[in-house]
Amino acid sequence: MTSTTRASDQKLAEVAKGIRQRVLSHSLKNNGGYMSQACSAAELLSCMYGGLVDLPELEEPLLPRSFEGTPGTGGVNRKTGIEFHGGRKADRDRLISSPAHYALVIYAAMIETGRLHEDALNDFNKDGSTVEMIGAEHSPGFETTTGSLAQAISQASGVALARKIRNETGSTWVFMSDGEFQEGQTWEALQAASFHKLKNLKVIVDVNQGQCDGPMEQVMSIEPLAPKIEAFGWEVVRVDGHDTDAIFAAADTVTEKPLMILCYTDPVRGLPIMQERFPTLHYLRFTSEAEKAKYAVAFQEMVK
Amino acid sequence: MSYEIVSRPHQQNFIDWSADKPEVVVLTADLTNSCEVGLWRDTYPERFFSMGMAEQNMLGVAAGLAREGFEPWLHTFAVFLYRRPLDQLQMSIAYPSLKVRLVGFLPGIMTPGGVTHQAIEDFAVLRAIPNMTILEVGDATEAESVIDIAHAVDGPVYIRQLRGEVSRIFPKDEPFVFNHARVLSEGEEVTLITSGIMTEEALRAMPLIKERGVRVKHLHVSTIKPFNDPQVIAAVTSASKGVVTMENHSVIGGIGSAVAEVMAEHGAGIPLKRIGIKDTYAHGASQKYLLEELGLNAQSLVAAIEELTGQNLNIAAEDLAAVRVADVHSAAKAEAL
Numbered sequence: 001m002t003s004t005t006r007a008s009d010q011k012l013a014e015v016a017k018g019i020r021q022r023v024l025s026h027s028l029k030n031n032g033g034y035m036s037q038a039c040s041a042a043e044l045l046s047c048m049y050g051g052l053v054d055l056p057e058l059e060e061p062l063l064p065r066s067f068e069g070t071p072g073t074g075g076v077n078r079k080t081g082i083e084f085h086g087g088r089k090a091d092r093d094r095l096i097s098s099p100a101h102y103a104l105v106i107y108a109a110m111i112e113t114g115r116l117h118e119d120a121l122n123d124f125n126k127d128g129s130t131v132e133m134i135g136a137e138h139s140p141g142f143e144t145t146t147g148s149l150a151q152a153i154s155q156a157s158g159v160a161l162a163r164k165i166r167n168e169t170g171s172t173w174v175f176m177s178d179g180e181f182q183e184g185q186t187w188e189a190l191q192a193a194s195f196h197k198l199k200n201l202k203v204i205v206d207v208n209q210g211q212c213d214g215p216m217e218q219v220m221s222i223e224p225l226a227p228k229i230e231a232f233g234w235e236v237v238r239v240d241g242h243d244t245d246a247i248f249a250a251a252d253t254v255t256e257k258p259l260m261i262l263c264y265t266d267p268v269r270g271l272p273i274m275q276e277r278f279p280t281l282h283y284l285r286f287t288s289e290a291e292k293a294k295y296a297v298a299f300q301e302m303v304k
Numbered sequence: 305m306s307y308e309i310v311s312r313p314h315q316q317n318f319i320d321w322s323a324d325k326p327e328v329v330v331l332t333a334d335l336t337n338s339c340e341v342g343l344w345r346d347t348y349p350e351r352f353f354s355m356g357m358a359e360q361n362m363l364g365v366a367a368g369l370a371r372e373g374f375e376p377w378l379h380t381f382a383v384f385l386y387r388r389p390l391d392q393l394q395m396s397i398a399y400p401s402l403k404v405r406l407v408g409f410l411p412g413i414m415t416p417g418g419v420t421h422q423a424i425e426d427f428a429v430l431r432a433i434p435n436m437t438i439l440e441v442g443d444a445t446e447a448e449s450v451i452d453i454a455h456a457v458d459g460p461v462y463i464r465q466l467r468g469e470v471s472r473i474f475p476k477d478e479p480f481v482f483n484h485a486r487v488l489s490e491g492e493e494v495t496l497i498t499s500g501i502m503t504e505e506a507l508r509a510m511p512l513i514k515e516r517g518v519r520v521k522h523l524h525v526s527t528i529k530p531f532n533d534p535q536v537i538a539a540v541t542s543a544s545k546g547v548v549t550m551e552n553h554s555v556i557g558g559i560g561s562a563v564a565e566v567m568a569e570h571g572a573g574i575p576l577k578r579i580g581i582k583d584t585y586a587h588g589a590s591q592k593y594l595l596e597e598l599g600l601n602a603q604s605l606v607a608a609i610e611e612l613t614g615q616n617l618n619i620a621a622e623d624l625a626a627v628r629v630a631d632v633h634s635a636a637k638a639e640a641l
Binding site for chain 1: 358399458
């Protein structure tokens with residue numbers, strides 16, 4: 001199902017560019033944002049929302065809802081952000097995003113692909129809004145609460161298991177970040193998905209090799225990632241995470257195992273001046289008006 | 305006092321109950337026979353999922369299944385449902401208020417498995433979690449009927465379940481009623497609130513206490529959260545001499561604390577005696593030994609009532625009905641744990 005609705009190369013490139021522009025524009029306006037995540041994940045999110053994940057279409061972009069309250073016993077406030085993904089359909093795919101701090105980038109991707117109204121970012125991190133900074137299950141495009149990392153892959157395994165029991169043909173995709181492979185839960189989930197033969201479970205990872213404290217090599221190395229995951233019984237494909245052809249080709253891998261696509265990415269791709277901040281890339285906070293002015297110039301270059 | 309002893313009350317009962325409920329699935333973490341669901345697995349292999357010793361993932365998988373309309377019943381020892389996977393329990397299950405049933409065995413100090421296997425603070429931890437419903441069974445009748453109660457809750461439920469050889473204290477035709485205490489005796493001087501296996505322990509002393517002329521209202525509580533049964537509120541705020549709670553749990557955060565909260569909020573200016581584990585860990589020893597060592601026994605109840613009434617009840621340990629404690633090596637258990 002994956003490549004049947006693939007967007008054109010030109011469209012994929014436009015979406016990736018749009019993601020970086022929106023996140024940088026927003027960061028300039030708000031004196032900060034998760035910019036390196038936009039630089040690293042722009043192409044892979046462009047692919048995921050550009051036909052790689054076979055999400056049901058929407059008639060028009062949706063406006064975010066206001067926050068209605070926390071879920072409670074008796075079924076109150078159970079609405080999730082799944083409506084932005086077209087809901088549940090047996091023969092279509094699902095997409096569960098794990099790194100909730102990528103929310104701004106994910107919202108931007110959904111705006112660029114016509115799922116989320118372009119005014120939605122006006123509500124970002126505003127009191128009473130669902131367009132939260134760390135996406136939760138009520139936020140557009142989210143259906144689980146995964147700000148505590150590594151919990152999505154287990155929950156998605158449960159969704160995939162349920163869909164397997166019901167003989168649904170659609171796949172369940174998980175978008176993950178590489179830092180989550182430091183958590184023990186991720187490895188528990190990998191062994192269980194393999195043991196229960198969840199070939200309908202597919203994971204795509206932004207391997208940007210960075211985390212909050214800095215480069216993963218200095219914080220807690222996870223490499224060699226591919227052979228470790230293979231040893232857990234998964235089909236693993238390593239790709240250049242900025243090469244949309246390679247990402248789509250990886251998604252077409254025919255296998256009886258759960259599939260892991262490791263997208264190796266560059267955390268400053270498309271915004272090279274951010275390299276000056278290395279190793280502090282996790283969050284772009286301008287330290288002076290002069291620095292902010294430099295990024296404003298970079299933005300002008302980007303939109304040319 | 306002697307009761308009918310029911311062997312493995314959960315085992316066949318849960319199999320029969322599940323027959324017409326295809327949405328019910330069972331997940332375990334390497335304690336399948338120890339939690340009386342080995343036969344369930346053999347009866348319904350297509351809806352039984354072995355998750356191995358990996359509880360964090362098991363709780364997440366359960367959440368995913370629940371979101372898709374299944375009703376996962378997780379069976380393992382109580383400690384492994386809330387200690388190691390507490391964040392997963394909170395974020396993957398409790399926040400979205402999913403219909404996941406956590407069936408926890410070996411509550412409190414019922415096992416010689418020692419501190420790693422003894423869930424002595426589960427109420428304290430889980431009462432603080434929004435959306436949780438907490439149930440505890442006190443006999444075979446409740447072990448059988450608790451599943452209907454949990455099934456009806458549209459949210460996560462934690463059950464302190466009993467296994468092996470279990471006394472039937474309450475008539476089989478008087479099942480567990482949600483948030484409704486059982487009145488075991490009437491009296492206006494002292495209110496006694498017991499739960500779980502502490503009810504059977506208290507019942508060893510109650511005939512003698514009543515015989516000595518103390519008028520005790522004894523309530524057996526099985527719904528731990530919510531804790532707003534009007535009968536309980538009335539009883540703990542109106543006793544003329546005071547209130548005693550008795551629980552197989554730490555005195556911090558459990559039933560004693562819940563009763564204290566109710567009493568304080570209603571301005572009940574009467575004393576409260578909490579019998580429970582006094583802010584200490586336990587260790588590996590028999591249930592009988594630990595109940596005595598930690599003072600979770602009928603003698604402690606007598607002492608508490610003596611303090612509240614100022615009356616010497618003159619009840620010696622040998623006067624109390626013989627303690628019935630299941631043999632550690634009972635054939636009704638998969639291993640001696």
